[in-house]
Amino acid sequence: MTPDLSVSLGGLRVKNPVMSASGTFGYGIEFTPFYDISRLGAVIVKGLSLEPTAGNPPGRIVETPAGMLNAIGLQNIGVERFIGDVVPRLEDFGATFVANIYGKTEEEYEAVARRLSVVPSLGAIEVNASCPNVREGGMAFGATPEGIAGLTARVRRCTGKPLWVKLSPNVTDIACIAKAAEEAGADAVSLINTIVGMAVNHRTRRPELSNVTGGLSGPAIKPVALRMTWEAAKAVSIPVIGIGGIQSSANALEFLLVGASAVQVGTANFRNPRACIDILEGMEAFFREEKIASLADYRGGLKVENTP
Amino acid sequence: MPVNRPRFVTGRILRNEGRGEIFYRIEAAIPEPLRFVPGQFAMVSGWPGNDPLLPRPLAVFRSGGRRGEGKIEFVYKVVGRGTALLSGLHPGEPLSITIPLGRGFDLGQAGRTYWLLGGGVGFSSVFPAAAVLSRRRTGYEMFLGARTREHLPPKQWTPGGKTPGRTHFCTEDGTAGYHGRVTDAAMERMCALSPEAASRLTILACGPRDMLKEIAVEALQRGASVQVALENHMACGFGVCWGCVVTLWDGDRTAYRRVCREGPVFDAKEVVW
Numbered sequence: 001m002t003p004d005l006s007v008s009l010g011g012l013r014v015k016n017p018v019m020s021a022s023g024t025f026g027y028g029i030e031f032t033p034f035y036d037i038s039r040l041g042a043v044i045v046k047g048l049s050l051e052p053t054a055g056n057p058p059g060r061i062v063e064t065p066a067g068m069l070n071a072i073g074l075q076n077i078g079v080e081r082f083i084g085d086v087v088p089r090l091e092d093f094g095a096t097f098v099a100n101i102y103g104k105t106e107e108e109y110e111a112v113a114r115r116l117s118v119v120p121s122l123g124a125i126e127v128n129a130s131c132p133n134v135r136e137g138g139m140a141f142g143a144t145p146e147g148i149a150g151l152t153a154r155v156r157r158c159t160g161k162p163l164w165v166k167l168s169p170n171v172t173d174i175a176c177i178a179k180a181a182e183e184a185g186a187d188a189v190s191l192i193n194t195i196v197g198m199a200v201n202h203r204t205r206r207p208e209l210s211n212v213t214g215g216l217s218g219p220a221i222k223p224v225a226l227r228m229t230w231e232a233a234k235a236v237s238i239p240v241i242g243i244g245g246i247q248s249s250a251n252a253l254e255f256l257l258v259g260a261s262a263v264q265v266g267t268a269n270f271r272n273p274r275a276c277i278d279i280l281e282g283m284e285a286f287f288r289e290e291k292i293a294s295l296a297d298y299r300g301g302l303k304v305e306n307t308p
Numbered sequence: 309m310p311v312n313r314p315r316f317v318t319g320r321i322l323r324n325e326g327r328g329e330i331f332y333r334i335e336a337a338i339p340e341p342l343r344f345v346p347g348q349f350a351m352v353s354g355w356p357g358n359d360p361l362l363p364r365p366l367a368v369f370r371s372g373g374r375r376g377e378g379k380i381e382f383v384y385k386v387v388g389r390g391t392a393l394l395s396g397l398h399p400g401e402p403l404s405i406t407i408p409l410g411r412g413f414d415l416g417q418a419g420r421t422y423w424l425l426g427g428g429v430g431f432s433s434v435f436p437a438a439a440v441l442s443r444r445r446t447g448y449e450m451f452l453g454a455r456t457r458e459h460l461p462p463k464q465w466t467p468g469g470k471t472p473g474r475t476h477f478c479t480e481d482g483t484a485g486y487h488g489r490v491t492d493a494a495m496e497r498m499c500a501l502s503p504e505a506a507s508r509l510t511i512l513a514c515g516p517r518d519m520l521k522e523i524a525v526e527a528l529q530r531g532a533s534v535q536v537a538l539e540n541h542m543a544c545g546f547g548v549c550w551g552c553v554v555t556l557w558d559g560d561r562t563a564y565r566r567v568c569r570e571g572p573v574f575d576a577k578e579v580v581w
Contacts, residue, residue, distance in 0.1 A: 026548035033314045046550075055564055061543050061551030066358040068543060072550045075564060219358040247358065270544040271353065271362060273316045273406060 003287035004294040007041075007261050009239050010187025011162035012124045014041035014096060014262065017295060018252065018280040021243050021266030022047055022100035022126065022166070023072070024217075027086045029093070034273040038094035039280065041262060045082070047102040047128045050111050052078035059210035062199045067218030067245075068267065069197050071211035074102055079112050083119055091121050100166065102128040106141075106151055110158045117159040125161045127151065127186075130168030130193035139193075142168040145180035156185035164241065167191040167232070169221075174228045175235035182236045190241035190264060191232055192225045217267040219245045226258060233259025233300065247275070249282025259300040314546055319380065319403040321354070324395065327462050331429065332395050333369070333383050336403045341378040342371040345412030346436035347514075347537050347573045351545035352382060354403040355393035364390045365542050365568070367433040367514070368408060380405065383432040383465070409545050410572045413437050413512050413535055415444075420510040420533070422448040425523060427490050427515020431461045433537045433572075437512050438467040449497075450475045453490025453515070457483035490515070491522045498530055507531035513576075524576035534576035540567040555580040 005016035019042045025031065028043040037043055055075025062069050077085075082099070090097045099116050103109035113125055129142035129151055141151040152165050165181040167174065169192035178189045194215025199208040207213075225244020233240045242255030243264040252263045268275035292298050319336030326332050334352075353363035366382040373379040386392050397403070415422075415437060422441055424434040431452050441448045454460045456479055466475055477485030478493045486493040498506055509532035513523050520536045527534050543549035547569035556565045556578045565571065 024544075024548060030546060030548050034316055046548075055550065055553070058540070058553050058555060058564070060553065061541055061549065063360050063362055063541070066361055068361060070543070070549070070551055075550050075553070218361050267361070267543075270549055272404065273314075273544075273546060 001288065001291075001293070003284060003292060005284065005287070007239070007295055009124070009162065009241065009262055010164060012042070012096075012098070016041045016280055016283075017256065017262035018276055018283065019098075019241070019262060019264045020044055020269060020276055021264035022128065024266040024269045027082070027090070028095055028097060029086065029089050031269075031273060032093055035277045036093075038096070040095070040276055042096040042098050042123055043090070044098045044100055044126055044264060045086070046076055047074045047100045048076055048079045048082050048112060048116075049074065049102050050079055050108050052076065052081065057210040059208070062208040062214070064197070064199060064216065065220060067216055067220030069199055069209060069214035069216055070194070071209045071214035073211065079115050083115070087119055087121065096123050098122070098124040098126050098164070100126045100128050106154050109151060109155050113155045113158040117161055122161060124164055124187075125155070125159055126164040126166050126190060127155050128166050128193070130166050139168050139170060142177070143171060145176050148177050149180040149184040152181050152184035152186050162187045164188040164190050166193055168193050169195050169224060169228055169244075175231045178232040178236045178240070182238050186238060188239040188241060188261070189232060189236065190243055192221070192228050192244045195221050195224060217245070219247055221245045222251065226254060229255055229260050230258035230302070246279065249279045249286060252279050252283055253286060253298070256295070256299045257302050259302070261299065314406060314409055316404070316406045319405050321397055321399050321401050321403050322379070323399055324397055326395070327465075330385050330459055331383055331461070332386065333381060334394070334397070334403070335379060335381045336405065337373075338378040338380050338405065340376065341373045342368070342380055342407055344368045344371060344408040344436075346415065346440055347412030347433055347512075348408040348410050349545070349572060350380070350382065350405050350407040350409060351542070352394070352403060352405050353390075354397050354401060355390075360390045360393075362390075362543050363404065363406070363545065364394065365539070365545055367436075367537070369432050369436065380407065383429065385429040406545060410568055411570065413537070413573050415440055417510055417533070419508065421505070421508050422446065423494060423509055423511045424448055424450040425490055425494055425511060425513040425515065425519075426450070426452045426461070427519040428454060428459070430513070430515035430537070433514035434512055435461075435465065435467055442467060451478060451490045451494045452476070453478040453480070453493070453519075455479065456481045460484060489519070491519055491526070494523060495526050498527065498532070503531060509533070511535070513537070520576070521581045524579065524581060528576060535573050536576045536579065537572045538567050538574060538579070539572070542568050544568070
């Protein structure tokens with residue numbers, strides 16, 4: 001028996017719930033030497049802006065216990081080159097792909113969304129309302145329910161594509177933020193982006209990152225991500241996509257158990273370029289062993305009563 | 309068939325031994341032999357658990373074996389927690405390796421005289437180039453520098469071959485070979501060359517950034533061509549995290565380029581020192 005792992009993510013039906021997280025998977029093509037990327041539920045490409053973006057000066061990453069801080073600053077090739085050079089290749093590889101978008105202003109988000117909406121093969125648009133490493137845009141929009149609602153509503157009006165909104169964990173009440181995105185027209189929410197952090201050198205007396213602060217990712221953030229996914233899933237009726245520190249199929253299943261419809265795998269791709277596919281295969285094996293017929297039979301099945 | 313598309317393999321450690329005072333040499337069995345360009349590198353990990361999380365970039369030192377039975381070797385220096393854990397791994401244990409990565413040295417220029425410069429553990433990146441030049445019977449000279457005698461690469465690792473190059477050892481404290489830095493030794497010799505001979509030089513260098521900067525500036529002034537292998541912190545090693553960028557010249561402007569993808573070997577003229 002082959003378990004049915006397919007799931008609908010706000011209008012985009014994917015064959016399984018394992019996807020790559022934006023910013024950790026390049027434009028997807030980089031992984032084709034390692035495996036067939038069409039096997040993934042979807043590839044979410046690095047955040048795209050209207051114009052090519054140079055990113056932050058060197059001193060962009062530093063390792064921290066069971067994790068890493070990054071302050072890349074959304075270096076990317078821009079939406080035009082993505083459509084011209086990358087999209088045809090993703091189509092050739094047969095990948096289901098989603099564009100993560102970012103702007104310094106709401107108008108820029110709208111322009112990128114409008115431009116991408118005419119790409120027939122694009123599966124969905126994921127609005128990055130949560131990057132902690134740029135001065136304007138990004139997290140500035142994702143920090144309040146009003147900010148997220150305003151941005152979501154404006155992008156919603158520009159696109160008929162499934163609209164996902166990627167949320168920041170750097171907020172007081174994630175349920176409230178997720179709800180604001182839902183009410184403003186999001187078809188799904190994905191969370192979490194990185195947690196703002198900092199590392200300094202006590203001898204040189206300098207920060208480790210040129211940007212001083214950066215975004216924490218990796219296994220270190222998984223408990224926070226799991227809690228926020230659980231809270232968001234209880235608060236909204238649109239699909240929730242869980243992200244944060246997933247390293248194994250067991251980790252991915254934990255997110256599904258607390259209510260996520262799908263997951264994105266991020267930093268694990270750096271350590272093992274085959275991480276997504278290993279997680280997918282592990283998940284399939286789990287469903288077979290446990291004789292679970294479909295994802296829907298497992299998802300959200302957390303038993304909280306009589307918990308010691 | 310040797311393969312040179314990047315791949316992720318689980319190797320099995322054959323040996324992992326400390327040599328000299330500070331260097332380790334790790335050898336692993338891998339499914340297929342690897343074809344690599346000197347200067348290319350691998351992302352290597354093998355310690356259990358999530359801390360540290362990321363693999364370590366190591367220059368490919370040697371590869372061999374035959375169909376269905378590859379072998380790969382790396383030389384490393386213990387500089388932090390990751391390499392300390394790496395040095396504690398035993399024969400028989402698995403080693404995760406992504407290979408081959410990045411752009412290596414360009415050894416294809418005709419009519420050139422090659423000088424290879426290795427500072428500290430930088431020799432691990434230039435020795436494979438020396439081996440290729442030896443096989444081609446192209447003459448070369450090698451300058452290897454360290455702070456003190458015990459930190460020089462062990463003699464038995466230094467490549468020879470049918471057309472052995474001349475090797476100059478340098479120590480900053482004068483305990484072996486030339487008393488001074490590797491750049492001083494190379495520049496002294498270069499100053500003795502005619503401008504015409506200097507302009508036929510191709511210098512391949514790997515070592516601390518200060519060393520690379522100095523040799524780049526001085527040798528470029530004398531008309532030599534210089535290729536430098538840069539290092540940086542990396543998360544992925546294959547171009548997707550964008551964490552390892554350095555600043556390069558792009559016409560009269562500058563741009564951030566990935567050490568792992570556009571490098572690690574760059575034309576020294578392109579680097580914003």
